[in-house]
Amino acid sequence: MIEFPPRAEHCPFCSLLCELGDVARPQGDWNVLSCAKRLAGQRQAAELRRASEQHATGERSPTSVGDFVTARDWLQSAERVLVTGRIHSVEVSRRVVEIARSLRGTLDRWDSDVSFDTFKAIQTHGAYMTSLAEARDRSDLLLVIGDDSLLESAPGLPESLSRSGIEDSQGGEQARSASVLLLGAWGETGIARWEQAGFRVTAIASQLETLPRMLSLAVREGERQGATSEVSRLLLEAKYTTVVWSPKDLTVSHRDLWISEMMRWILRRNETDRIGALVWNDFGATFHQVCTWTTGYPARVCFNTEVANYRPSEYSAKRWLERNRRNGSLVLWVDETLGDLPVELARSGVRTIAVGSSGLVAQRHGLESSGQELGGESSSKWLRWIPAGVVGVDYVGSMFRGDQTVLARVHPESKETVSGVGHRESLVDCLGRLVAR
Amino acid sequence: MITILKNVRLVDGISTSARPTTLWILGDVISRKGEQAQGRVEAEYDLAGHVVMAGGIDLHTHIGGGKVNLARMLWAKPSAESEKGSVGEGSKPWLGPLSAPVPGTWETGRRYLQMGYTTCIEPAMLPANARQSHAEMQDTPGLDTGGYVVLGNDRMLLRMIAQGVPQEQINDYVGWMVASSSALAIKVVNAGGIDAFKFNQRKLDVDEYHPQWPLTPRDILRTLSRSAEELGLAHPLHVHCSNLGVPGNIESTLATLDAVEGRPIHITHAQYHCYGSQGPHGFSSAAERLADRVNRSSQITLDVGQVLFGQTITLSADTMHQFANRKLAKPAQGIFQDLECQAGCGALPFRYRESQYVHGLQWTIGLELFLRVQDASRIFLTTDHPNGGPFIGYPHLIRLLMDYDFRMSIFDRLHPEVKRVSTLGSLKREYRLDEIAAMTRLGPARALGLRGRGHLMEGAVADLVVYREDEDREQMFAEPRMVFRRGRLVVRDGEVLGEIPKRVLVSEFARREESLRWGREVGNRKAWVEQYGYTPGVTAVGWDELAEGGAEVERAGWHD
Secondary structure (H helix, E strand, O other), X not given: OEEOOOEEEOOOOOOXXXXXXXXXXXXXXXXXXXXXXXXXXXXXXXXXXXXXXXXXXXXXXXXXXXXXXXXXXXXXXXXXXXXEEEOOOHHHHHHHHHHHHHOOOEEOOOOOHHHHHHHHHHHHHOEXXXXXXXXXXXXXXXXXXXXXXXXXXXXXXXHHHOOOOOEOOOOOOEOOOOEEEEEEEOOHHHHHHHHHOOOEEEEEEOOOOOHHHHHHHHHHHHHHHOOOOHHHHXXXXXXXXXXXEOHHHOOOOOHHHHHHHHHHHHHHHOOOOOEEEEEOOOOOHHHHHHHHHHHOOOOOEEOOOOOOEEOOOOOOHHHXXXXXXXXXXXXXXXXXXXXXXXXXXXXXXXXXXXXXOHHHHHHHOOHHHHHXXXXXXXXXXXXXXXXXXXXXXXXXXXXXXXXXXXXXXXXXXXXXXXXXXXXXXXXXXXXXXXXXX | OEEEEEEEEEEOOOOEOOOOEEEEEEOOEEEXXXXXXXXXXXXXXXXXXXXXXXXXXXXXXXXXXXXXXXXXHHHOOOOOOOHHHOEOEOOOHXXXXXXXXXXXXXXXXXXXXXXXXXXXXXXXXXXXHHHHHHHHHHXXXXXEEEEEEEEOXXXXXXXXXXXXXXXXXHHHHHHHHHHHOOOOEEEEEOOOHHHHHHOOOOOOOOOOOOOOOOOOHHHHHHHHHHHHXXXXXXXXXXXXXXXXXXXXXXXXXXXXXXXOOOOOEEXXXXXXXXXXXXXXXXXXXXXXXXXXXXXXXXXXXXXXXXXXXXXXXXXXXXXXXXXXXHHHOOOOOOEXXXXXXXEEEEEEEEEEOOOXXXXXXXXXXXXXXXXXXXXXXXXXXXXXXXXXXXXXXXXXXXXXXXXXXXXXXXXXXXXXXXXXXXXXXXXXXOOOHHHHHHHHHHHHHHHHOOOOOXXXXXXXXXXXXXXXXXXXXXXXXXXXXXXXXXXXXXXXXXXXXXXXXXXXXXXXXXXXXXXXXXXXXXXXXXXXXXXXXXXXXXXXXXHHHHHHOOOEEEEXXXXX
């Protein structure tokens, strides 16, 4: 058996990056060992499943034929439909686009504001981006913006960007170790994580709001009068700089303007030097990609004509909910995560069909009574749950890595990790049954 | 199940039947002697005044993959205030404009199908991005699809060539890349140039050294063309030459042809690669030199990448040249990416204008190429969608080729300097229908190794298009009366009636099994992990995975 050192692999629980051991077996069969986050996610799924199975013996099982029929009736009689949720896999994204088209409904991902800030910023001037493997192989300076929260959503990022311990391609020397410049509000823990991954780290506490301007000035002044600061020196010496940030974790007042300014600087700098942005996106990136290729638009579309109508300000899920709290409205909530139904949705009292595990979570937390409290009437009047499996736990799905360049298959974890996890119906099949004529 | 098409003229790329005849569809294939067939006649059509051709094949159209989706995202604009006025409404929406230069897959598939195209190939799949490309193509309704895998800037290959690794070992690597991407062929884009740009080199000529590796684009072209030949791929190396769009680039294009040392080669979007540097703005046509070369060698095929006036988006893996053209973008946007140690991409909105000297000359250069290359089955009709213009311009382009007066009516509107320097007016050739069939059906099918497509011979796949004969060839080709997919009527008078299961076209080359072993070998896996940070299987797309997605896999491998 030959073992490689731990390497980044794809995972549905940590932005598709986590530390895994990749083990070669003599027959050429390769297994992937799981990360802690993935294991925790699976255990949670198993626990929910057991709760669901216990509940299914009761009278008010969310999977009862009666409830399923009611859900279909609601769907068929709805005058206005919003298809939304937390959708993370290509397969489910495709299906919800199809469903929204067939229902002439509105389609958006829940909480898509961060993504739309990025789209808006890029559409203003453009962007120069790079990808994970490119940054890892080519970059001699990683300029990482934000704080420790970046490593909470993508815990494997430092190791994935490190070439520490890898032989150089030409002659067997140790590969150069890139410098990391941490800008923002990094704590000791975060700094230590980058150092442990083998980087030479410089951390400079800085105001994010003014960072694009500060970087621009550092380069300009450095070019005029020689490096006057550490930032200036590092930027001017670098042959290929990668600027890393996660839009979700940017604590700035106008995210779209900030990204636009940063991208402008990066584009300008590329006129003489080489630099790229490694934008680390959240799970919703997969849905936006699929929505873009199937409809031509990243989301926030309405299928009231043959070709999708795109209005980013009007067709956001939350805005739709605000404007459609009346009879005849229906939300088809599709969830590939283990999160709860959003409070805004529960409070709205709009008829909702929840497909996925969120219904199970809601059930576990007794949302039925909360529903009475929040919506002023029993949740049975406005909510139907149709449990389905979780991508990467119960069934195979395809998801984009955080930089949106590699679309990876995410397989259910191997049997030794969580024993007794059965294979529940996939969300795609479940949705298919729901809309079947 | 039998369908009979009576009183129809057959145009099969070799000739046009002088008299109306009968064509039978038996199940999903064509028969020329169907009167002997047993079975129920499903439908019988009297098609007097019509011609029938095989379904169109576009062997170079950007319909799926990361850069295509970036272009869609970049272009996405809020729909018009009045929903009633949006695209898709009206009595004949299939004749209207696209909702965007690069529309979504649903619209792309339907519009191609409504135009009589049944097979489309994405020409630039990155190995790391092959799954996305296939996923997008699988979501493109109505069309059978395939893709070329982009090599020649992948650092693993560059390292192997630089280190003098034997060709046979390189072939195994290349074979793995083709097989694990479920590709149809190999494409090289600006050999070595995309990678050189990552090292801040802004230009790389065919015999110029890469800044990092001791090799030149000529070495890469020679190596990859040998791999394509020795692996037994039906389609030769599909080459986007160095110096795209640069005045005087005819020299590097001819050097590229020399670099493959007599092996078969396909030059793609050739219009962008045959420029001289004479003339009023240091920009002139060198179409005659390239056409002469093609006419003298049966080993060369071309697709043109014709420019059509109007708004579009240019997109390419050639980051070096896309970035260089950034300031020409209209509107002023642009998105670029360095990708995964394999290539890059760039997307720029662009508006081709009749009144602009360079754009006008590009228009004439493309047409010159079409008119100067004698064998219509070796030059293929493309706009390099969306680079030269969206694919819905094909009927217009066909009319330009078939109608000299129409061609000249547009030529007369161009910049005065264009009319002074261009020889287009002296080229009186008008394409015949069988030549159109050759360049849009038979030729591409042969070039790709698709045995059962592109012709009307016994046993061919019954992908058929029925056109009403019309002197206005643009009208005729824009609005087929009927489109059949594998024997089933799927479009009638523009209306899409249904779909059939998709097919993905993949290469079945001689050394495929050996190549698949490359990715399992421990040393290769180690090298791969060190390069990319993940194992080779992470990005590999198997035929079984394509089949799981609902597509049938069709193996291509016909050597004519």
